[in-house]
Amino acid sequence: MKVLIIGGTGILSTAVVDECVNKSIDVYMINRGRRKLFINEKVHFIKCDVHNKERVRELIAGLNFDAVIDFLCYTKEDLEYSLNLFSNLSNQYVFISSTAVYNTSINQIFSEDSEKIQSLWSYSVGKNECEKCLQEYCALNNINYTIVRPGVNYGNTRIPYGIYPAIGYHWTLVERILHKKPIITWNNGENRGNITRVEDFAIGTVGLLGKKEAYNEAFNVVGDDFYSWDEVLQTLAKVLGKEVVTIDIPKEFYAEELGERKGELLGGRAQNCMCSNEKLKKVVPSFKTTISLEEGIKKTLEFYEKNDYLCGIDYDYESDTDRIICKYLTSIHQDCKSFNLKYIKYINSPIIKSFLKYYLNFYKNNSFVKLLFCLKRNIMTK
Template identity: 35%
Template sequence: MKILFIGGTGNISTSVSKLCIERGFELYLLNRGLTNNKIEGAKTITADINNFSQVDEALKNFYWDAVVNWIAFTPEHIERDLKLFKNKTKQYIFISSASIYQKPPLNPVITESTPLKNPYWDYSRNKIACEERLNKAYREEDFPITIVRPSHTYSNVIPVPIGGWTEYTIVDRIKKGEKIIVHGDGTSLWTLTHADDFALGFIGLIGNYKTIGHAFHITSDEVLTWDQIHFLLAEAVGKEPNIIHIPSDFIVKCEPSLTGSLLGDKTWNAIFDNSKIKKFCPDFVARIPFREGIKKTIQWFEEKPERKIIRKETNDMIDRIIQCYNK
């Protein structure tokens, strides 16, 4: 199969790209040629996806078995892609987000039919709008969509809401015995998925034309509390975490920039029913527990000193929130 990834070298997509090559797909990556993350075996098309005429010219002689856009975030991006790929692909896979599911949830278990509503986060509302436009194109223009909603997926990022992701700040605080914040009382339930596991489910959707018109989430079946997540992170560096529990609504009053990712996502329980992806892709099973996966992540950060980014601004924010709460 001839596959085009728009992006393809990010936190989630790198694992999928590598698996595509392993499975013998003819994979093309469309990007600006600025990334240092090279996928061995993939072909590169150098163009800026936000420059329509440039991309249209670069792709004019191609017809695709599947196109996957890893970096579409707004309805404007979707309108562009509809113009670029109408009658040019057998399948268009849109990477949405599980954060679009109903917040606060009215049912503890999330399925693909859970209502889409997020009053807290513009990011999620834009993803919902993208899905609505694509579904309209499917119904009215027969545009061949498949929608995928990743939840909290990690590989070379630290998947905690305060002091992590591309930073090493929270790990540095844990190593030093400094206080770290866990939102709420630490008992809300959450699902973390390693990108290598996500890739196993995703690969079964590419070129699977029975999935046209459908939406899927792909997550681990392992459910952890946020306390467990932070204890396992600390375990990976051989330390005990010094946790202070602070309510999410208090945190966002002190630091409004966290409103989307906390109140719009991680404050609430997230337990996923993966029956649908397993029905369409029977080989899918998540194999990497967080205890194992986070050790791989920490190892990646510590392989190169420049990856261990410790931000003074983040430390100051954490200390400020703790001081306010203690008062």
């Protein structure tokens, strides 16, 4: 089997590439080559920006595939562009959607035919629009498609928490726990969903490739287990051998402080999104959860430790978390000092942001400063 991957170095796509290689699938990958750490050496690497249409066409001229998987489609426009470029090159076009398409205001176990959409979250609206566009385009052009709907996934660079730091900066959550700083919860951390380690997601997705039963169908590619956000935090704390400090903030208050991420909370992370994987198992009978949450989080932390904690601390997330906690406590007339907050009120100053960016770039490119940071972190956490 020969597969074309668009992307290939993200959280989901890296795992899918690796699983394809493990299954002896011939993988071609279009990628800009900026995240060298995550490029599998056994792929046919096509270094190119996928948005350079003419260059892409030149590089893939004469090639045909059994399946194409594009991990870089986030909007209807992205999808239309991708379909125009790649859909006629293979027997199966795979679109990575999301279980976010479901109307999570309905509290149920979601199957592939459940009601859509969650209008509070633009991501839900956008993915649903993409699915409709895909179905219409493929029907008109006689193309086989498969829609893959992942739930909440995590891997080497992501800890699966609801409102999280920038990808690659998830050690920020660890440092908050190590330093007894509070992490924000909402609805007492009780909202539940499928939380799946990416290696398991990859087994399900690759299992759908080349299967005629998967043509022109949608699948929830999610693990067997449902976890709450509180269970995620407690598991993370257990792995670290520490206790986690939380502060529960009303979701409406928290959402107003999140700006562009407001819908992500109200329409996504503050709702239950528990999905069935029965349809997937009918096509991929061997699929099951193989990595528990505790084991998966251990893998994530080990990866960060072995790779210089990747990008370090997401100072925007860190300071914004402290700001929101402080503002909420003030609103209920409670003292912030009891929560060990180190809140810098002028963090949004352009001058301070410029300084932080300069410092972070200097840190990333200076091995001596990196060494000092790691020594300081080790001393502080022992």
